[in-house]
Amino acid sequence: MARTKQTAGKSTGGPAPKKALAAKVSSPAAPPQATLSSSAEVAPRPQRKKRKAAEDPPVDAIMLTLPCTTAPQQPPEEANTWCAGCDDGGKSVDCDTCPRHLCAVCLEFPEGLDEPGHTINFYCPRCWLLNAEKIPKWTAKDEAEADRQPLGFFKDGKPLAPIRYKVPQTLRAQWPLSDTTRLVVLSLRLDGTPLLGDAAALIAHHFAPYYQGAMFLFETLTFDLDTKFEEYDNAVDKLAGRLESYAPAKIMVVLTDHSTPDEGCLHISQGGAASAGAGDVLFRLIPAKLQQVVRQARTSLLVLQVCGALNTGPARQEVADFVAIAGFQHAIGFTTPRFLPAAAHTFLQDISHHFFITGHAKRFQHILATHYELGMHTDIIMYFPAHEIYRYCWTHPIHRPHGHRPPPQCPVCFTLTPFDVASLTETSIVLKCSACQKNGIGAPRQLTFDAPLNFQRIDGKLWAGAKKAKTVQGVWYGEWLHTTRTGNGIPVYHL
Ligand SMILES: [Zn+2]
Ligand SMILES: [Zn+2]
Ligand SMILES: [Zn+2]
Numbered sequence: 001m002a003r004t005k006q007t008a009g010k011s012t013g014g015p016a017p018k019k020a021l022a023a024k025v026s027s028p029a030a031p032p033q034a035t036l037s038s039s040a041e042v043a044p045r046p047q048r049k050k051r052k053a054a055e056d057p058p059v060d061a062i063m064l065t066l067p068c069t070t071a072p073q074q075p076p077e078e079a080n081t082w083c084a085g086c087d088d089g090g091k092s093v094d095c096d097t098c099p100r101h102l103c104a105v106c107l108e109f110p111e112g113l114d115e116p117g118h119t120i121n122f123y124c125p126r127c128w129l130l131n132a133e134k135i136p137k138w139t140a141k142d143e144a145e146a147d148r149q150p151l152g153f154f155k156d157g158k159p160l161a162p163i164r165y166k167v168p169q170t171l172r173a174q175w176p177l178s179d180t181t182r183l184v185v186l187s188l189r190l191d192g193t194p195l196l197g198d199a200a201a202l203i204a205h206h207f208a209p210y211y212q213g214a215m216f217l218f219e220t221l222t223f224d225l226d227t228k229f230e231e232y233d234n235a236v237d238k239l240a241g242r243l244e245s246y247a248p249a250k251i252m253v254v255l256t257d258h259s260t261p262d263e264g265c266l267h268i269s270q271g272g273a274a275s276a277g278a279g280d281v282l283f284r285l286i287p288a289k290l291q292q293v294v295r296q297a298r299t300s301l302l303v304l305q306v307c308g309a310l311n312t313g314p315a316r317q318e319v320a321d322f323v324a325i326a327g328f329q330h331a332i333g334f335t336t337p338r339f340l341p342a343a344a345h346t347f348l349q350d351i352s353h354h355f356f357i358t359g360h361a362k363r364f365q366h367i368l369a370t371h372y373e374l375g376m377h378t379d380i381i382m383y384f385p386a387h388e389i390y391r392y393c394w395t396h397p398i399h400r401p402h403g404h405r406p407p408p409q410c411p412v413c414f415t416l417t418p419f420d421v422a423s424l425t426e427t428s429i430v431l432k433c434s435a436c437q438k439n440g441i442g443a444p445r446q447l448t449f450d451a452p453l454n455f456q457r458i459d460g461k462l463w464a465g466a467k468k469a470k471t472v473q474g475v476w477y478g479e480w481l482h483t484t485r486t487g488n489g490i491p492v493y494h495l
Contacts, residue, residue, distance in 0.1 A: 013258035013307050013338075016267050016275035021284055022229050082178035082210070084124065085167065095124035100177055110153050110161035121154040125163055126175040128152070176358040181249035181298070182215045183207065183356055186239075188285050189256040191224040192270030199305055199345055200254035203352050210357055217246065225276065225284060226269035232285075240289035250299040250356050253286065253328075254348075257306050261337065264315025266306065278310055279318030286326055295327035301355055302331035302383075303348060307339045311381040316389065320482060323383040330355075335391070336378035343378070347371045365458045368392060368476045375476060376400075389482040393455075396474030397421050397463065401429035401449035403477055413439040419447070424463055427451050455479045 083092055085106030092103040093113070102124055113120060152163035185207065187200030195201065204218035219239060223232040243251075258267040265275040266282075286294070294300045302323065304310060310319060311333035323331045332351075334344060350367050364382075374380075375394020382390045393403040398419055400406075410418045415435035422432040429449045436444040457463075458476045 013267070014272055015260050016258070016265070016269075016272040018260070018263075018265055019226065019268070019274045019276055021225055021268065021276045021280050024229075024233055024284070024287075082180070084126065084175045084178060087176075087178055093120075093122045095127055096121050097123055097127045098177075099179065100124045100126060100175060106165065106167050107152070108161075108164040108166055112155065112160070113153070119156050120160070121157075123152055123154075124175065125152070128163065129175075178210065179250075179357055180211055180215055182217075182246065183211070183250040184217045184219065184243060184246070184248040184252070184293075186251065186253045187218075187220045187256065188253065189220065189222050190258065190267055190270060191222045191228070193222075193256050195220075197342060197345075198254075198256060199303065199341060199348050200252075200256070202345055203252070203254070203349055206349050206353065207356070217243075217248070223285060224269050225281065226274040229284075233287075236285070236287060236290060240287070240293060243290070243293045248293065248297050251294055251297040252301045252303070252352060252356065253294070254303040254305060255282075255285065256341070257281075259306050259308075259310040259315070261307075261309050262313055264309035264311070264313035266310065266315075277318065278315035279322055282319065282322040282326075286322075291326040299355060300327070300329045301352065302326075302328045304331060304333035305339075305341050305344070306333065308333075308335040308337045308378065311335050316381070317482075320383050320387045320389055324385050324387050327385070328383075329385065331383035333381040333383070334378040335381060339378060343374055347374045365476070368458065372474050372476070375474070379403075381481075387482055388480070391479045391481050392458070393477045393479065394474055395457075395477045397424055397429060397472065398431065399474065401431060402427075402451035403455060403479075404449040406431060406447055406449070410435060410445055412436060412445045413441050415439065422446055426462055452479055 082088060083090065083103035083106055084100040085102055088103065088105070090103045090105060091109075092101045093107075093109065094101040102122075112118070151159045151161070153160040185200055185204045187198055187204075189195075189198065198220075200220070201218070204216075207216060207218075210216075221232065221235055221239065223229075225232060258272070259265060259278070260267070260275050264278055266278050267273075267275050268281060304319065309315065312335045319331065319333065332348075347367075350371065351364065354363060354367060368375075368380075372394050375392075376399070379394075380392040382392065384390065394400060395403050398406075398421060406419060409416045410433040413433060413436045415433065418433045418435045419431040420434045422430040424430075427450060429451075430446055431449070432444045432446045433441075434444070436442065455477050456479075458478050461475075
């Protein structure tokens, strides 16, 4: 027999009384109180003191400690530590036109490579494939000398040897970069949000093997800007000072917080005790000194792991202002009101890998294509500098026609998921109930969904001929929300 029951809610998100943020502490003299945790150290440090049992961190903190206890080496500025073919170290040669390098296991190294007094040039397979401009053009005579293969090695400006793979092509279909320039992952978490399952920690665990403990820093700061704001102000000030000298080439900041429905104010204290305006909170959490570090980084990303009101409500403009001023290259947020952070974990791991390791940021759309399950849960908002805001929306002719969410049942005959496509154009989709007639309603109920202006499939294709609408996987669309190209995306929803 069915019965109702009350279970614990997962989130403490929801309304929280709005407060003004307390004034900033002017003097950073007071020592921060235990807010730094789970970090690999920047500089070599004295032997770690043996912990007494009483000082042991809680279990989740242990589990999140990264396995990078060795003192990091001082890195070269442009470090691409691993072979682009096999992602491993060993004897290798640097490409002259890109940061990739290839190892002697993947590629045949010609004789005479190490002879002193000669200039050797090498152009990697990826650069050959992309036909990089700097690669010398070879002549017919060169081709004969090089067995008619593209040349990889040049000696004193003359062809030396072609590229000869030693391992199967499948291993290096993409010749990814393995960019291991200094990276910082910073997790800013509302006090009380659990460490386990924290997206930033998961991402840091993913990055760690690429860095082997060097040139990689994972920091966590928890905040309560209502009752313990001094601690946070001091801790962030101290951290910013350390990062200033660390000078990361890449920085990722993940904010884990709740927001108030509709207004999108950010919670500043746990349990919904207090909230404050999104802009005020962001500028407080990432103050000028930290923004300076962000601006100096080559690649930067802010992830807003917060319920949708932050990215859909009036707070969205405040976020855009913050992103522009703080100098983040990209910021990502989610639109669904009851956002489940875990639903975005694989997606965030995937994009951060491409942003920070393989340097394939331009393939964002390709990455999206593999994450349609996230698209069923939420749209993604991307903030770019100069106040540009873009929405990515997974769409499906029946389940999300032109980005709208149809009701889960027919509004007249109450049949569950009864809809078929009655007509489909690039600007409008009409769904009709397949059960109304059977249920004696008469003419089947139809719902019309119009596409917002400037709403385009990111794969550039059209729906034309989508007869098997029920079986297609769906695709991602994009829409400019704030730019000179803004269209008004008011949904048209006829019942
Ligand atoms: Zn290799
Ligand atoms: Zn190259
Ligand atoms: Zn019906």
